[in-house]
Amino acid sequence: xxxxxxxxxxxxxxxxxxxxxxxxxxxxxxxxxxxxxxxxxxxxxxxxxxxxxxxxxxxxxxxxxxxxxxxxxxxxxxxxxxxxxxxxxxxxxxxxxxxxxxxxxxxxxxxxxxxxxxxxxxxxxxxxxxxxxxxxxxxxxxxxxxxxxxxxxxxxxxxxxxxxxxxxxxxxxxxxxxxxxxxxxxxxxxxxxxxxxxxxxxxxxxxxxxxxxxxxxxxxxxxxxxxxxxxxxxxxxxxxxxxxxxxxxxxxxxxxxxxxxxxxxxxxxxxxxxxxxxxxxxxxxxxxxxxxxxxxxxxxxxxxxxxxxxxxxxxxxxxxxxxxxxxxxxxxxxxxxxxxxxxxxxx
Numbered sequence: 086x087x088x089x090x091x092x093x094x095x096x097x098x099x100x101x102x103x104x105x106x107x108x109x110x111x112x113x114x115x116x117x118x119x120x121x122x123x124x125x126x127x128x129x130x131x132x133x134x135x136x137x138x139x140x141x142x143x144x145x146x147x148x149x150x151x152x153x154x155x156x157x158x159x160x161x162x163x164x165x166x167x168x169x170x171x172x173x174x175x176x177x178x179x180x181x182x183x184x185x186x187x188x189x190x191x192x193x194x195x196x197x198x199x200x201x202x203x204x205x206x207x208x209x210x211x212x213x214x215x216x217x218x219x220x221x222x223x224x225x226x227x228x229x230x231x232x233x234x235x236x237x238x239x240x241x242x243x244x245x246x247x248x249x250x251x252x253x254x255x256x257x258x259x260x261x262x263x264x265x266x267x268x269x270x271x272x273x274x275x276x277x278x279x280x281x282x283x284x285x286x287x288x289x290x291x292x293x294x295x296x297x298x299x300x301x302x303x304x305x306x307x308x309x310x311x312x313x314x315x316x317x318x319x320x321x322x323x324x325x326x327x328x329x330x331x332x333x334x335x336x337x338x339x340x341x342x343x344x345x346x347x348x349x350x351x352x353x354x355x356x357x358x359x360x361x362x363x364x365x366x367x368x369x370x371x372x373x374x375x376x377x378x379x380x381x382x383x384x385x386x387x388x389x390x391x392x393x394x395x396x397x398x399x400x401x402x403x404x405x406x407x408x409x410x411x412x413x414x415x416x417x418x419x420x421x422x423x424x425x426x427x428x429x430x431x432x
Contacts, residue, residue, distance in 0.1 A: 099125055099149040102158065104142040106187045109168040110135045114161040115154035125149050156205070159191045163209050166216035170227060177230035185234060188213055188246055192275075196241040198282050207317045211272055214249055218271040221253050222264060228254060237367045237374060241278060244363055248274040251359035255400050256352070266352070273327025274356045280310025280328070292371040304340045307332050324352075331356045336390040354393040358384070358400055361392070377404060 095101045099118065113133045118125035128148060129138045142148075150158050169183050191213045195206045221228045231250050236243055252274035256267045281289060284306050288299045295303060311329035315321045330344065330353035337345035339357075349357075365380035375383070381401050384392060 095149055096125060098152055100152055100155050101147050102150055103147045104139050105183060106190060107135055107139050109165040110161045114157040115150055118149040120149055159209060162187045163191045163213040166213055167220060170220035177226040178234060181230040181234040189242060192242040202313045202317045204317050214271050214275045215268055218253055218268050222257060244367060245275050245278060247363045248359045251363060252356055254403060255355055255359060258403055259399055269324040270352050270355055273324035274359060277328050277331040277356055277360055279313055280306035283309045290370040308341050326350055327353045327356050331360055334391040335393055354396055358392050358396055
């Protein structure tokens with residue numbers, strides 16, 4: 086029987102899941118199907134030994150789960166992340182790639198525009214990012230592997246996860262605090278743009294400048310995200326202010342409250358930097374992706390004063406560009422003038 090290719094689409098009522106993300110789940114949380122012929126066929130039943138199922142799966146094989154069982158699978162995947170990241174039989178790069186695949190599967194649903202952010206989904210997202218955070222704090226090789234294997238495409242959950250990983254890196258090397266403080270940076274970075282679920286897609290993807298009404302709607306996403314999290318949990322978690330403040334700027338030019346300097350929480354200032362950097366270096370419908378150099382140059386020059394200078398300098402050092410960037414090329418124009426529209430997404 087030929088190997089089943091990675092399924093990018095699924096029949097109605099089913100969700101695809103690659104076998105490689107299931108390797109560290111011991112017991113099947115739901116039935117697994119394969120797509121052979123006109124309809125899915127039951128392959129393994131809930132409660133079975135998933136390790137045996139995966140062991141006999143052919144390379145590149147993918148399964149299907151019913152959409153009504155997806156939450157069961159996502160919960161098991163989130164719980165498996167610490168084990169995946171601690172698996173020393175795999176290289177840091179292999180562990181990182183698997184972790185990204187798992188996290189994408191778990192996180193994508195909470196960023197769906199037609200889905201209400203609920204308590205269970207929010208707790209699941211926290212579980213997933215907490216597992217990644219704790220392992221990155223303990224393993225330098227894994228930390229840099231997570232940066233090296235980062236994806237750069239337009240999915241909202243990809244930007245969210247990238248921002249969280251960058252936030253963990255910056256907070257850790259700035260000796261920002263203990264694990265709980267860094268965990269809050271990661272959670273806040275992961276969920277900072279959740280309020281964009283309430284912004285019309287035509288505005289998010291608009292290729293030209295936003296008009297006054299559109300800007301008002303766009304700028305509302307920070308408060309909307311904060312309120313969505315509080316409503317879903319029934320209380321304001323310790324990272325909620327990061328979601329509300331991630332577009333505040335040190336020079337007072339940000340929103341929603343035009344706070345400046347020390348009026349902005351330090352963890353919010355961390356997330357402001359990593360959010361802007363990942364947005365600039367990712368492709369959007371209205372802009373190309375900036376290089377690392379151009380993005381950092383824009384943040385140091387065109388956006389001068391908007392970010393905490395000490396944090397930004399440290400972030401540049403961590404990305405290996407500080408010496409080159411401060412060697413005379415910081416004062417001047419970015420090497421790619423077409424990147425100026427990118428300020429829309431970072432500002």
